[in-house]
Amino acid sequence: MAQFQAYNKLLISQNEEILNYKVGEYTLGYVIHCQYPSYRGTYLSCIESMNVYVDGEEIPEEKIYFNLNGKQFLLKQFQDLYKEYWFILNKAKLLILVDGGLKQGSRHNIEIKMSHKIPYTGYFGSYLVLAGDDKKTLEVKGEVNTL
Protein backbone atom coordinates (compact mmCIF):
# COMPACT_ATOMS: atom_id res chain seq x y z
CA MET A 1 0.00 0.00 0.00
CA ALA A 2 0.92 3.60 -0.33
CA GLN A 3 4.35 4.27 -1.77
CA PHE A 4 5.16 3.67 -5.46
CA GLN A 5 1.59 2.90 -6.51
CA ALA A 6 0.99 6.02 -8.62
CA TYR A 7 3.70 4.79 -11.00
CA ASN A 8 1.90 1.63 -12.06
CA LYS A 9 0.08 3.37 -14.88
CA LEU A 10 3.44 3.86 -16.62
CA LEU A 11 3.79 0.11 -17.23
CA ILE A 12 1.72 -0.20 -20.41
CA SER A 13 2.57 2.66 -22.73
CA GLN A 14 -0.44 4.23 -24.42
CA ASN A 15 1.48 6.46 -26.83
CA GLU A 16 2.76 3.74 -29.14
CA GLU A 17 -0.50 1.73 -29.08
CA ILE A 18 -0.06 -1.74 -30.71
CA LEU A 19 2.14 -2.29 -33.74
CA ASN A 20 2.20 -5.42 -35.87
CA TYR A 21 5.67 -6.82 -36.52
CA LYS A 22 6.06 -7.64 -40.18
CA VAL A 23 8.96 -9.65 -41.60
CA GLY A 24 8.81 -9.53 -45.40
CA GLU A 25 5.23 -10.46 -46.23
CA TYR A 26 4.75 -12.35 -43.00
CA THR A 27 3.42 -10.82 -39.76
CA LEU A 28 5.11 -12.65 -36.90
CA GLY A 29 3.18 -10.96 -34.10
CA TYR A 30 2.63 -7.59 -32.47
CA VAL A 31 4.48 -5.22 -30.19
CA ILE A 32 3.46 -3.49 -26.93
CA HIS A 33 5.71 -0.88 -25.27
CA CYS A 34 6.38 -1.04 -21.53
CA GLN A 35 8.00 1.36 -19.07
CA TYR A 36 9.30 0.29 -15.66
CA PRO A 37 6.74 1.59 -13.13
CA SER A 38 8.83 3.56 -10.66
CA TYR A 39 10.80 6.77 -10.26
CA ARG A 40 14.11 5.04 -11.11
CA GLY A 41 15.21 2.10 -13.22
CA THR A 42 15.96 -1.42 -12.11
CA TYR A 43 17.86 -4.56 -12.99
CA LEU A 44 15.80 -7.14 -14.85
CA SER A 45 16.79 -9.67 -12.16
CA CYS A 46 14.49 -7.74 -9.81
CA ILE A 47 11.42 -8.54 -11.93
CA GLU A 48 10.18 -11.64 -10.16
CA SER A 49 7.31 -12.41 -12.52
CA MET A 50 5.46 -10.96 -15.46
CA ASN A 51 2.14 -12.17 -16.88
CA VAL A 52 0.53 -10.68 -19.94
CA TYR A 53 -3.19 -10.94 -20.75
CA VAL A 54 -4.76 -9.84 -24.03
CA ASP A 55 -8.55 -9.65 -24.15
CA GLY A 56 -8.68 -11.73 -20.98
CA GLU A 57 -6.49 -14.57 -22.29
CA GLU A 58 -3.07 -15.14 -20.75
CA ILE A 59 -0.27 -15.20 -23.32
CA PRO A 60 1.99 -18.25 -22.81
CA GLU A 61 5.39 -17.01 -21.66
CA GLU A 62 7.23 -18.70 -24.52
CA LYS A 63 5.27 -16.49 -26.91
CA ILE A 64 6.63 -13.28 -25.33
CA TYR A 65 10.01 -11.87 -26.40
CA PHE A 66 11.18 -8.97 -24.23
CA ASN A 67 13.38 -6.45 -26.11
CA LEU A 68 15.56 -4.00 -24.21
CA ASN A 69 19.00 -2.39 -24.63
CA GLY A 70 19.30 -3.84 -28.13
CA LYS A 71 18.91 -7.37 -26.77
CA GLN A 72 16.10 -9.85 -26.50
CA PHE A 73 15.13 -12.01 -23.54
CA LEU A 74 12.64 -14.66 -22.55
CA LEU A 75 10.80 -13.86 -19.33
CA LYS A 76 12.32 -16.96 -17.69
CA GLN A 77 15.78 -15.45 -18.18
CA PHE A 78 15.09 -12.37 -16.03
CA GLN A 79 16.39 -14.00 -12.86
CA ASP A 80 19.92 -14.15 -14.33
CA LEU A 81 19.99 -10.60 -15.73
CA TYR A 82 21.59 -8.72 -12.84
CA LYS A 83 23.68 -6.59 -15.20
CA GLU A 84 20.81 -5.63 -17.50
CA TYR A 85 19.47 -2.26 -16.43
CA TRP A 86 15.97 -1.13 -17.38
CA PHE A 87 16.42 2.66 -17.47
CA ILE A 88 13.28 4.49 -16.48
CA LEU A 89 12.89 6.31 -19.80
CA ASN A 90 13.72 3.30 -22.00
CA LYS A 91 10.59 1.52 -23.08
CA ALA A 92 10.90 -2.22 -23.48
CA LYS A 93 9.19 -3.74 -26.49
CA LEU A 94 7.20 -6.87 -25.83
CA LEU A 95 6.91 -8.89 -29.01
CA ILE A 96 3.98 -11.25 -28.75
CA LEU A 97 4.02 -14.05 -31.29
CA VAL A 98 0.74 -14.63 -33.03
CA ASP A 99 0.46 -15.72 -36.62
CA GLY A 100 -0.72 -12.76 -38.72
CA GLY A 101 -0.62 -10.27 -35.85
CA LEU A 102 -3.77 -8.34 -34.91
CA LYS A 103 -6.26 -6.63 -37.24
CA GLN A 104 -5.36 -3.01 -37.98
CA GLY A 105 -7.71 -0.61 -36.20
CA SER A 106 -8.98 -3.22 -33.75
CA ARG A 107 -8.90 -2.43 -30.01
CA HIS A 108 -7.67 -4.80 -27.33
CA ASN A 109 -7.66 -4.98 -23.57
CA ILE A 110 -4.08 -5.37 -22.43
CA GLU A 111 -3.24 -6.31 -18.86
CA ILE A 112 0.18 -6.89 -17.34
CA LYS A 113 0.71 -8.24 -13.85
CA MET A 114 4.25 -7.77 -12.66
CA SER A 115 5.84 -8.60 -9.35
CA HIS A 116 9.04 -6.67 -8.72
CA LYS A 117 11.48 -6.39 -5.85
CA ILE A 118 12.77 -2.99 -4.72
CA PRO A 119 16.41 -3.99 -4.21
CA TYR A 120 17.42 -1.36 -1.67
CA THR A 121 14.54 -1.77 0.79
CA GLY A 122 15.89 -4.38 3.16
CA TYR A 123 15.72 -2.05 6.17
CA PHE A 124 15.09 -4.78 8.68
CA GLY A 125 15.88 -7.85 6.61
CA SER A 126 13.12 -8.23 4.02
CA TYR A 127 12.70 -6.56 0.66
CA LEU A 128 9.62 -4.75 -0.50
CA VAL A 129 8.02 -6.71 -3.35
CA LEU A 130 5.42 -4.71 -5.26
CA ALA A 131 2.62 -5.58 -7.62
CA GLY A 132 3.14 -3.38 -10.65
CA ASP A 133 -0.15 -4.09 -12.39
CA ASP A 134 -1.63 -2.09 -15.24
CA LYS A 135 -4.56 -2.41 -17.65
CA LYS A 136 -5.19 -0.41 -20.78
CA THR A 137 -7.16 -0.61 -24.00
CA LEU A 138 -4.86 -0.12 -26.98
CA GLU A 139 -5.52 0.13 -30.71
CA VAL A 140 -3.56 -1.61 -33.45
CA LYS A 141 -2.08 1.41 -35.21
CA GLY A 142 0.43 0.46 -37.86
CA GLU A 143 3.34 -1.90 -38.20
CA VAL A 144 7.10 -2.11 -37.80
CA ASN A 145 9.75 -4.07 -39.68
CA THR A 146 12.43 -3.88 -37.00
CA LEU A 147 12.37 -3.99 -33.21
Next chain:
Amino acid sequence: MTRQIELCLTLYALSAEYTTGRFTLEDCLKKAHEMGYTGIEMVASQMIPEYPHPSGEWMDTFILLMEKYKLTPVCYSAYIDMGTHSDRDLNENEIIQSTIDDMCYAKYMGFQLVRTQHAISPKIFKNMKPYAEKIGIKLAIEMHHPHNPEVPEWKEYLKIMKDSEGWLGVVPDFSIFAEHPHKLNIIQAVEDYGCRREKVDEIIKKHGSYIKKEMLLAGDYTEAEKKFIEDVYSTYGKAHFEWLDMVLPYTMYIHGKFWYLGEDEIDTTIPCDKLLPIIKKSGFTGFMASEYEGHHYNDKLDSCEQLQRWINMSNRILEKC
Protein backbone atom coordinates in the same frame (compact mmCIF):
# COMPACT_ATOMS: atom_id res chain seq x y z
CA MET B 1 27.22 30.08 -0.03
CA THR B 2 25.35 33.27 0.56
CA ARG B 3 23.24 31.96 3.43
CA GLN B 4 23.84 29.59 6.29
CA ILE B 5 21.24 27.16 4.95
CA GLU B 6 21.01 27.11 1.16
CA LEU B 7 18.06 25.49 -0.62
CA CYS B 8 18.81 22.68 -3.04
CA LEU B 9 16.47 20.83 -5.36
CA THR B 10 16.64 17.09 -5.57
CA LEU B 11 15.58 16.37 -9.14
CA TYR B 12 13.75 13.37 -7.69
CA ALA B 13 11.08 15.88 -6.65
CA LEU B 14 10.22 16.23 -10.34
CA SER B 15 9.81 12.47 -10.88
CA ALA B 16 6.20 12.74 -12.09
CA GLU B 17 7.17 15.22 -14.81
CA TYR B 18 10.36 13.37 -15.72
CA THR B 19 9.08 9.79 -15.91
CA THR B 20 6.12 10.79 -18.09
CA GLY B 21 8.36 12.73 -20.47
CA ARG B 22 6.87 16.13 -19.64
CA PHE B 23 10.33 17.30 -18.41
CA THR B 24 13.72 16.23 -19.71
CA LEU B 25 16.78 16.33 -17.44
CA GLU B 26 17.58 19.75 -18.88
CA ASP B 27 14.01 20.95 -18.22
CA CYS B 28 14.42 19.90 -14.57
CA LEU B 29 17.67 21.88 -14.27
CA LYS B 30 16.17 24.92 -15.99
CA LYS B 31 13.23 24.78 -13.60
CA ALA B 32 15.57 24.49 -10.59
CA HIS B 33 17.40 27.62 -11.73
CA GLU B 34 14.17 29.52 -12.42
CA MET B 35 12.84 28.68 -8.97
CA GLY B 36 15.93 30.15 -7.37
CA TYR B 37 17.68 26.99 -6.28
CA THR B 38 21.46 27.19 -6.31
CA GLY B 39 22.21 23.50 -5.96
CA ILE B 40 20.82 20.17 -7.13
CA GLU B 41 20.84 16.53 -6.13
CA MET B 42 20.71 13.83 -8.78
CA VAL B 43 19.49 10.29 -8.21
CA ALA B 44 21.96 8.54 -10.48
CA SER B 45 19.76 5.52 -11.15
CA GLN B 46 16.99 7.84 -12.31
CA MET B 47 18.83 10.22 -14.60
CA ILE B 48 21.77 8.32 -16.12
CA PRO B 49 20.77 6.26 -19.18
CA GLU B 50 23.94 4.15 -18.95
CA TYR B 51 23.52 3.56 -15.22
CA PRO B 52 25.38 2.30 -13.22
CA HIS B 53 28.31 3.42 -15.40
CA PRO B 54 27.83 6.87 -16.96
CA SER B 55 29.99 7.50 -20.04
CA GLY B 56 32.50 10.34 -20.14
CA GLU B 57 30.41 11.97 -22.84
CA TRP B 58 27.27 11.94 -20.67
CA MET B 59 29.16 13.34 -17.68
CA ASP B 60 30.73 16.11 -19.78
CA THR B 61 27.28 17.13 -21.03
CA PHE B 62 26.02 17.15 -17.44
CA ILE B 63 28.89 19.43 -16.37
CA LEU B 64 28.01 21.87 -19.17
CA LEU B 65 24.37 21.89 -18.06
CA MET B 66 25.44 22.74 -14.51
CA GLU B 67 27.38 25.71 -15.86
CA LYS B 68 24.56 26.77 -18.18
CA TYR B 69 22.02 26.96 -15.34
CA LYS B 70 24.49 28.17 -12.68
CA LEU B 71 23.86 25.20 -10.41
CA THR B 72 26.14 23.54 -7.87
CA PRO B 73 26.11 19.74 -8.10
CA VAL B 74 25.59 19.00 -4.42
CA CYS B 75 24.62 15.38 -3.94
CA TYR B 76 25.06 12.31 -6.14
CA SER B 77 22.54 9.84 -4.78
CA ALA B 78 23.79 6.29 -4.95
CA TYR B 79 22.12 3.07 -3.90
CA ILE B 80 23.17 -0.11 -2.21
CA ASP B 81 20.95 -2.38 -4.27
CA MET B 82 21.45 -5.35 -1.96
CA GLY B 83 18.70 -7.35 -3.62
CA THR B 84 20.01 -7.06 -7.19
CA HIS B 85 20.60 -10.79 -7.49
CA SER B 86 17.60 -13.09 -7.43
CA ASP B 87 19.27 -15.69 -5.24
CA ARG B 88 21.54 -13.79 -2.82
CA ASP B 89 22.43 -10.38 -1.40
CA LEU B 90 25.34 -8.34 -2.71
CA ASN B 91 28.65 -9.41 -1.24
CA GLU B 92 31.25 -7.16 0.32
CA ASN B 93 33.39 -6.78 -2.80
CA GLU B 94 30.39 -5.82 -4.89
CA ILE B 95 29.34 -3.13 -2.40
CA ILE B 96 32.86 -1.74 -2.27
CA GLN B 97 33.12 -1.74 -6.06
CA SER B 98 29.86 0.13 -6.60
CA THR B 99 30.65 2.65 -3.84
CA ILE B 100 34.11 3.47 -5.22
CA ASP B 101 32.61 3.76 -8.71
CA ASP B 102 29.94 6.17 -7.49
CA MET B 103 32.52 8.30 -5.67
CA CYS B 104 34.64 8.53 -8.83
CA TYR B 105 31.73 9.52 -11.08
CA ALA B 106 30.46 12.03 -8.54
CA LYS B 107 33.93 13.59 -8.21
CA TYR B 108 34.30 13.85 -12.00
CA MET B 109 30.98 15.70 -12.25
CA GLY B 110 31.92 18.03 -9.40
CA PHE B 111 29.50 16.84 -6.72
CA GLN B 112 30.22 17.67 -3.09
CA LEU B 113 29.09 14.34 -1.69
CA VAL B 114 27.78 10.88 -2.43
CA ARG B 115 24.62 9.82 -0.64
CA THR B 116 24.78 6.12 0.11
CA GLN B 117 22.50 3.86 2.11
CA HIS B 118 22.46 2.05 5.45
CA ALA B 119 23.05 -1.36 3.84
CA ILE B 120 26.67 -0.41 3.12
CA SER B 121 27.49 -1.94 6.58
CA PRO B 122 29.60 -0.25 9.27
CA LYS B 123 32.71 -2.20 8.26
CA ILE B 124 32.67 -1.11 4.61
CA PHE B 125 31.60 2.43 5.48
CA LYS B 126 34.59 2.82 7.78
CA ASN B 127 36.91 1.38 5.11
CA MET B 128 35.70 3.98 2.60
CA LYS B 129 37.21 6.85 4.59
CA PRO B 130 40.69 6.69 2.95
CA TYR B 131 39.03 6.59 -0.49
CA ALA B 132 36.86 9.58 0.38
CA GLU B 133 39.90 11.50 1.54
CA LYS B 134 42.12 10.60 -1.41
CA ILE B 135 39.43 11.09 -4.07
CA GLY B 136 38.29 14.22 -2.27
CA ILE B 137 34.59 13.54 -1.93
CA LYS B 138 32.42 13.10 1.15
CA LEU B 139 30.35 9.98 1.70
CA ALA B 140 27.13 10.18 3.69
CA ILE B 141 24.48 7.64 4.62
CA GLU B 142 20.87 8.70 4.37
CA MET B 143 18.89 8.20 7.56
CA HIS B 144 15.40 7.47 6.32
CA HIS B 145 12.27 6.14 7.97
CA PRO B 146 11.98 3.48 9.45
CA HIS B 147 15.53 4.03 10.69
CA ASN B 148 16.53 6.55 13.35
CA PRO B 149 19.60 7.26 15.51
CA GLU B 150 18.50 4.73 18.11
CA VAL B 151 18.68 1.76 15.75
CA PRO B 152 21.78 -0.19 16.97
CA GLU B 153 23.48 -0.15 13.58
CA TRP B 154 23.13 3.63 13.50
CA LYS B 155 24.84 4.07 16.84
CA GLU B 156 27.81 2.37 15.23
CA TYR B 157 27.56 4.56 12.13
CA LEU B 158 27.47 7.77 14.17
CA LYS B 159 30.61 6.70 16.00
CA ILE B 160 32.40 6.01 12.68
CA MET B 161 31.32 9.43 11.40
CA LYS B 162 32.61 11.09 14.55
CA ASP B 163 36.06 9.56 13.98
CA SER B 164 36.21 10.26 10.23
CA GLU B 165 37.70 13.78 10.26
CA GLY B 166 34.73 15.08 8.35
CA TRP B 167 34.82 12.66 5.39
CA LEU B 168 31.94 10.41 6.46
CA GLY B 169 28.55 11.70 7.54
CA VAL B 170 24.78 11.49 7.48
CA VAL B 171 21.91 12.85 5.40
CA PRO B 172 18.89 12.99 7.71
CA ASP B 173 15.61 12.65 5.85
CA PHE B 174 12.59 14.37 7.37
CA SER B 175 10.58 11.16 6.90
CA ILE B 176 11.90 10.16 10.34
CA PHE B 177 9.89 13.04 11.83
CA ALA B 178 6.58 12.42 10.02
CA GLU B 179 3.77 12.82 12.54
CA HIS B 180 0.44 12.65 10.72
CA PRO B 181 -0.87 11.23 7.41
CA HIS B 182 -0.82 13.71 4.56
CA LYS B 183 -3.69 14.57 2.27
CA LEU B 184 -2.48 12.38 -0.63
CA ASN B 185 -2.24 9.34 1.65
CA ILE B 186 -5.85 9.93 2.71
CA ILE B 187 -7.12 10.42 -0.86
CA GLN B 188 -5.35 7.23 -1.95
CA ALA B 189 -6.85 5.22 0.92
CA VAL B 190 -10.36 6.32 -0.04
CA GLU B 191 -10.20 6.47 -3.83
CA ASP B 192 -7.75 3.69 -4.68
CA TYR B 193 -8.22 1.26 -1.81
CA GLY B 194 -11.90 1.75 -1.02
CA CYS B 195 -11.57 2.80 2.62
CA ARG B 196 -14.61 4.67 3.98
CA ARG B 197 -13.83 8.35 4.41
CA GLU B 198 -15.42 8.56 7.87
CA LYS B 199 -13.38 5.54 9.00
CA VAL B 200 -10.18 7.07 7.63
CA ASP B 201 -10.89 10.27 9.57
CA GLU B 202 -11.64 8.21 12.68
CA ILE B 203 -8.38 6.26 12.35
CA ILE B 204 -6.36 9.45 11.95
CA LYS B 205 -8.06 11.04 14.95
CA LYS B 206 -7.39 7.99 17.14
CA HIS B 207 -3.79 7.73 15.94
CA GLY B 208 -3.33 11.41 16.78
CA SER B 209 -4.69 10.74 20.29
CA TYR B 210 -2.13 7.95 20.78
CA ILE B 211 -4.75 5.18 20.96
CA LYS B 212 -2.93 1.85 20.65
CA LYS B 213 -2.89 0.21 17.20
CA GLU B 214 -4.15 -3.11 18.60
CA MET B 215 -7.27 -1.39 19.93
CA LEU B 216 -8.01 0.05 16.51
CA LEU B 217 -7.38 -3.24 14.71
CA ALA B 218 -10.00 -4.89 16.95
CA GLY B 219 -12.59 -2.35 15.77
CA ASP B 220 -15.15 -2.44 12.97
CA TYR B 221 -12.91 -1.97 9.94
CA THR B 222 -12.62 -3.57 6.51
CA GLU B 223 -9.41 -5.28 5.40
CA ALA B 224 -8.40 -2.19 3.42
CA GLU B 225 -9.00 0.00 6.46
CA LYS B 226 -6.91 -2.34 8.61
CA LYS B 227 -4.09 -2.04 6.08
CA PHE B 228 -4.46 1.71 6.33
CA ILE B 229 -4.17 1.43 10.14
CA GLU B 230 -0.94 -0.58 9.75
CA ASP B 231 0.37 1.94 7.24
CA VAL B 232 -0.42 4.93 9.47
CA TYR B 233 1.06 3.42 12.61
CA SER B 234 4.25 2.29 10.89
CA THR B 235 4.84 5.57 9.06
CA TYR B 236 3.76 8.34 11.42
CA GLY B 237 4.32 9.09 15.08
CA LYS B 238 5.32 11.75 17.53
CA ALA B 239 8.49 13.47 16.30
CA HIS B 240 11.60 12.88 18.38
CA PHE B 241 13.35 16.21 18.07
CA GLU B 242 16.26 14.90 20.11
CA TRP B 243 17.14 12.67 17.14
CA LEU B 244 18.11 15.83 15.28
CA ASP B 245 20.57 16.77 18.02
CA MET B 246 22.10 13.30 17.70
CA VAL B 247 22.74 13.57 13.96
CA LEU B 248 23.38 17.27 13.34
CA PRO B 249 27.10 17.17 14.30
CA TYR B 250 27.68 14.75 11.38
CA THR B 251 25.10 16.12 8.96
CA MET B 252 26.47 16.97 5.51
CA TYR B 253 23.21 17.64 3.73
CA ILE B 254 19.50 17.46 4.58
CA HIS B 255 16.53 15.89 2.84
CA GLY B 256 13.59 18.20 3.44
CA LYS B 257 11.05 15.51 2.66
CA PHE B 258 7.40 16.47 2.15
CA TRP B 259 4.34 15.00 0.48
CA TYR B 260 1.79 17.77 0.28
CA LEU B 261 1.40 21.40 1.24
CA GLY B 262 -1.91 23.23 0.89
CA GLU B 263 -2.41 26.85 -0.12
CA ASP B 264 -1.64 27.92 3.46
CA GLU B 265 1.94 26.67 2.92
CA ILE B 266 2.01 24.78 6.21
CA ASP B 267 3.25 21.19 6.46
CA THR B 268 0.78 19.33 8.68
CA THR B 269 2.75 16.06 8.38
CA ILE B 270 6.32 17.10 9.17
CA PRO B 271 6.84 19.71 11.90
CA CYS B 272 9.18 21.96 9.91
CA ASP B 273 8.26 24.91 12.12
CA LYS B 274 10.13 23.12 14.92
CA LEU B 275 12.82 21.29 12.91
CA LEU B 276 14.22 24.22 10.95
CA PRO B 277 14.92 26.46 13.98
CA ILE B 278 16.78 23.55 15.64
CA ILE B 279 18.87 23.08 12.50
CA LYS B 280 19.64 26.78 12.21
CA LYS B 281 20.56 27.16 15.87
CA SER B 282 22.90 24.15 15.63
CA GLY B 283 25.10 26.15 13.29
CA PHE B 284 24.66 23.69 10.42
CA THR B 285 26.02 25.22 7.23
CA GLY B 286 25.16 23.73 3.87
CA PHE B 287 22.39 22.66 1.56
CA MET B 288 18.93 21.49 2.50
CA ALA B 289 16.94 19.84 -0.28
CA SER B 290 13.29 20.23 -1.10
CA GLU B 291 12.34 16.59 -1.45
CA TYR B 292 8.77 16.52 -2.71
CA GLU B 293 7.54 12.91 -2.71
CA GLY B 294 3.83 13.26 -3.42
CA HIS B 295 4.47 11.65 -6.81
CA HIS B 296 4.37 8.23 -5.18
CA TYR B 297 0.70 8.83 -4.43
CA ASN B 298 -0.56 11.13 -7.15
CA ASP B 299 0.92 12.12 -10.50
CA LYS B 300 -1.64 14.83 -11.25
CA LEU B 301 -0.37 17.48 -8.85
CA ASP B 302 1.91 20.23 -10.11
CA SER B 303 5.23 19.41 -8.43
CA CYS B 304 6.57 22.91 -9.08
CA GLU B 305 3.63 24.46 -7.25
CA GLN B 306 4.31 22.12 -4.31
CA LEU B 307 8.00 23.04 -4.37
CA GLN B 308 7.24 26.76 -4.44
CA ARG B 309 5.00 26.37 -1.40
CA TRP B 310 7.77 24.52 0.42
CA ILE B 311 10.35 27.20 -0.49
CA ASN B 312 8.01 29.89 0.82
CA MET B 313 7.39 27.94 4.02
CA SER B 314 11.09 27.29 4.64
CA ASN B 315 12.10 30.89 3.98
CA ARG B 316 9.33 32.12 6.27
CA ILE B 317 10.47 29.83 9.12
CA LEU B 318 14.20 30.44 8.62
CA GLU B 319 13.80 34.21 8.48
CA LYS B 320 11.92 34.25 11.77
CA CYS B 321 14.33 32.16 13.81
